Amino acid sequence: MNLSPKQYDASGVRGDHRVVASLVPEGARVLDIGSEDGALLQLLSQNRNVDGRGVELSQQGVNSCVARGLSVIQGDADTDLTDYPDDAFDVVILSQTLQATRDPKGVMQQLLRIGNQVIVSIPNFAFWRNRVQLLFKGRMPVTKYLPYEWYDTPNIHFCSLKDFVTLCDELDAKVEKAVALSGQGAHIKFAAPWWFWNIAAEQAVFLLRR
Amino acid sequence: MLGDTASQSILEVSLREVETPSSKLTRFGSDRPLKLDSGATLGPWQIAYETYGTLNAGKTNAVLICHALTGDQYVASTNPITGKPGWWNKMVGPGCPIDTNHYFVICANVLCGCLGTTGPANVNSTTGQPYGLTMPVVTIRDMVRAQAQLIDYLGIETLFMVAGGSMGGMQVLQWAASYPERVFAAVPIAAGARHSSQNIAFHEVGRQAIMADPDWNGGNYIAKGTRPTKGLAVARMAAHITYMSDESLHQKFGRNLQDRDNLTFGFDADFQIESYLRHQGMTFVDRFDANSYLYVTRAMDYFDLAAEFGGTLANAFKQTATRFCVMSFTSDWLFPTSESKAVVKALNAAAANVSFVEVETDRGHDAFLLDVPEMFSTIRGFVTGAAHARGIPAPGGAD
Numbered sequence: 001m002n003l004s005p006k007q008y009d010a011s012g013v014r015g016d017h018r019v020v021a022s023l024v025p026e027g028a029r030v031l032d033i034g035s036e037d038g039a040l041l042q043l044l045s046q047n048r049n050v051d052g053r054g055v056e057l058s059q060q061g062v063n064s065c066v067a068r069g070l071s072v073i074q075g076d077a078d079t080d081l082t083d084y085p086d087d088a089f090d091v092v093i094l095s096q097t098l099q100a101t102r103d104p105k106g107v108m109q110q111l112l113r114i115g116n117q118v119i120v121s122i123p124n125f126a127f128w129r130n131r132v133q134l135l136f137k138g139r140m141p142v143t144k145y146l147p148y149e150w151y152d153t154p155n156i157h158f159c160s161l162k163d164f165v166t167l168c169d170e171l172d173a174k175v176e177k178a179v180a181l182s183g184q185g186a187h188i189k190f191a192a193p194w195w196f197w198n199i200a201a202e203q204a205v206f207l208l209r210r
Numbered sequence: 211m212l213g214d215t216a217s218q219s220i221l222e223v224s225l226r227e228v229e230t231p232s233s234k235l236t237r238f239g240s241d242r243p244l245k246l247d248s249g250a251t252l253g254p255w256q257i258a259y260e261t262y263g264t265l266n267a268g269k270t271n272a273v274l275i276c277h278a279l280t281g282d283q284y285v286a287s288t289n290p291i292t293g294k295p296g297w298w299n300k301m302v303g304p305g306c307p308i309d310t311n312h313y314f315v316i317c318a319n320v321l322c323g324c325l326g327t328t329g330p331a332n333v334n335s336t337t338g339q340p341y342g343l344t345m346p347v348v349t350i351r352d353m354v355r356a357q358a359q360l361i362d363y364l365g366i367e368t369l370f371m372v373a374g375g376s377m378g379g380m381q382v383l384q385w386a387a388s389y390p391e392r393v394f395a396a397v398p399i400a401a402g403a404r405h406s407s408q409n410i411a412f413h414e415v416g417r418q419a420i421m422a423d424p425d426w427n428g429g430n431y432i433a434k435g436t437r438p439t440k441g442l443a444v445a446r447m448a449a450h451i452t453y454m455s456d457e458s459l460h461q462k463f464g465r466n467l468q469d470r471d472n473l474t475f476g477f478d479a480d481f482q483i484e485s486y487l488r489h490q491g492m493t494f495v496d497r498f499d500a501n502s503y504l505y506v507t508r509a510m511d512y513f514d515l516a517a518e519f520g521g522t523l524a525n526a527f528k529q530t531a532t533r534f535c536v537m538s539f540t541s542d543w544l545f546p547t548s549e550s551k552a553v554v555k556a557l558n559a560a561a562a563n564v565s566f567v568e569v570e571t572d573r574g575h576d577a578f579l580l581d582v583p584e585m586f587s588t589i590r591g592f593v594t595g596a597a598h599a600r601g602i603p604a605p606g607g608a609d
Contacts, residue, residue: 051563059568066565067587069595071533073554073566080558088561 015186016121017043019179019205020093023119024048028090031055031115033077034097038065041072053089055080078102081110093119096203099155105167112173118208126160127183127202145183145202162198168208177207220496221437224291224324228499229333231258231319231326232290233283236363244321244356247512250346254335257360258326259283259318262302263310265366271602272366273308274357275317276374276381278579279449279506280498282325285317286310291325291497300581307590309605312597313370320381321348321356322505330501331432342501343429350377350513354384361392370600371593373397375578376545377506380405380513383553386534387515387526395596397589399537400578402549403523403556404514409544412452413507416445420500429501442500443491450490455541455574459483516556523552524559533599534564535592537578537585544575565592 009015017040024030028050032041035054038061044050054072056062065072077094078101092115094107099122101107111118123146124130130141140150148155159167161178168175180188180201188201197204235258238244243253260283265272275285275298282289286296286303302308302315322329322345330345337344361369372385372393379401386396405413420426423441427434451459467473468485479485519525534557538550547568557564569584571577578585597604 053563059570062565063567063569063584063588066535066567067591069591069598071563071565071595073536073558073564074568083555083558085559085561 013043014039016095016181016203016205019181019187020095020119020121021047023177023179023205023207024050024091024093027051029088030091030093031084031089032093032095033081033111034095035065035070035072036061038068038070038072040093040095041065041070042068045070050091077107081107081114084110084114086113087116088114089116091115091117091119095119095121096123098122099157099159101157104157104159105171108167108171108173112171112208112210116209117176118173118210119205120164120208121203121205122159122161122164123155123203124161124198124201125158126162126198128199129202131199143183143202160198161201161204162194164204164206165194168206173208173210175206176209179205181205220291224497224499225331227290227325228329228331229326231283233258233260233319233326235259235326236360238359238363242359244352244359246346246352246355247349248346252328252346255328255356256326256332257318257321257328257356259316259360260285260287261317262286262315263313265314265364266602269366270368270370270600271313272361272364272369273313273315273371273373274361274369274385275302275308275315276353276357276372276378276385277317277320277323278374278376278378279510280446280494280503281378282323283317283319284325286315289497292493297579301586301589305605307586307593308371308373309593312603312605313593316361316364318357318360320377320506320509321353322502322509324499324502327356329499330429330505331499340432342432345501345505347508347512348505349509350380350384351388351518353509354381354388357381357385358389358392368392368394370602371395371397371596373399373589374401375399376401376575377510379545380510383515383526384513386530386532387518390527390530390532393532394600395533395535395592397535397537397592398550398553399585400539400542400545400550400575401553402545403516403526403553404549405510405512406549409452410511412448413511415448417504417507419444419448420504423500426500429504431500437495438500439492439495442495442498442503443488445503446494446498447487447491450487452544453574453576455543455572457541457572458574461572462486523556527557527560527562530557530560530562532562533592533596534562535589536564536566537588538568539573539575539577539582540568540570541572542575542577 030050035056055075133141183202319325319327379398382398420441423438425436426438463483516523538547
């Protein structure tokens, strides 16, 4: 997914990547689905010393990952996760990709099957700005964080944070941790109930366990 | 085209290289025979190889390069027969992606190759005659067994990397399956885990062309003083088509005429492509033994890695700790991307550490031998990452 450059911090690390990295145990066996240019995998290899693998849809992304020394293959989250055996990884990461899959529920089931823990980051469609655009302008929301028009968006399955938690319940997945983020990827660090985050958070990172 | 005298001297050199190669050579006596898949035992036998760079004190930086059907051990040095530079001298050498300033590179002539490793042109010590067709049929696994015996002889426990294209890639996969603990990283390029029906078909055409040549003499041509050059040339011409792509042929030759302005209404080489193929065929026969061609193509045909593991390819890589970098080329129709993807799928089923890159090029199967920058940058990145994981110093810099 294309994200606006504002989401990178001073050291060039994306905000949501930093949060994801903080949830990954040192030295874990990790599968990163939607590796893009390999930035998260590289961060995890350097900072968390993980045994990392990646799956990326675009061959161009894959080639640049491999040239950086990362173990990445070309693949599609919707179809290729069935290749992996049960419990193949300590942590499986799906970063900003779930909303672009054809079968988010099927993908979630696969993630929970192959990973001991699953980290999913998603945009929150129920973010207040989105609500305001729909309510007052009567237009599909377009924000700096989600810059697409309705007709060219790769994001075909949007959900709210509440929707996602409901899906987790349905799949018997335990939400071990949830981190609310601003559109810039900044960690919003104060305690609040779910209904609040479902309005105030532009994106969130979830740590799940089967 | 080569003159008769030049051709004659090349022939003399190539005959000499069969028994006493210019490269390094190790002989194993009857006490250290090679047990082959066919059930036969080969011994005494010899293996010819080249090395580049220096083996480090911990013996952790050894890279084995596996060559393709008509390749040789001269991966990065001059071929003594043709006088041409090493066949992968842009991949292997000082400052290259497989940097000989940092890695100790070994490349051995395959079993039944004709540049010094025992094959049908070599003399059977019990009869004093060339083996010819009395040479047992060998497999890719036999080739790898022979290499493993050489690696033992060199005192190397674990190879940092095994890499190769086409039939070399088959050997890489066989190495990873047969000796997983001895292969830290594996790079099969433009290869597959089995030889397809179409590929067997092309090889059969080549073999039939050789055997139909009266000068083949039932495989006994060395003793009879003849050479099946016409048959071997046709075999090479047919095979060479499969190494290119429709697009590259079109771009390189199109329907262009060879040294003439009009069609001749005869069967001379009117078209450039005909002339090119004839040249490929004719130069090939001076450097390659016809019986070797039969044996090595047969080894490729017999290759089916899954069959060795109960029909499930993933079982070949169970619990593997080897890091893989699988590579294919978009215009390769001999070993299309689907063959590489089948390998990747099996590696995923084994939860192996795998990278897979498909390189966009119109150069066909032969792309792995050519100047394809994306291949070099990918291999450089993979090798550097693997060196880091292995704890050996990797060269700095990038492409």
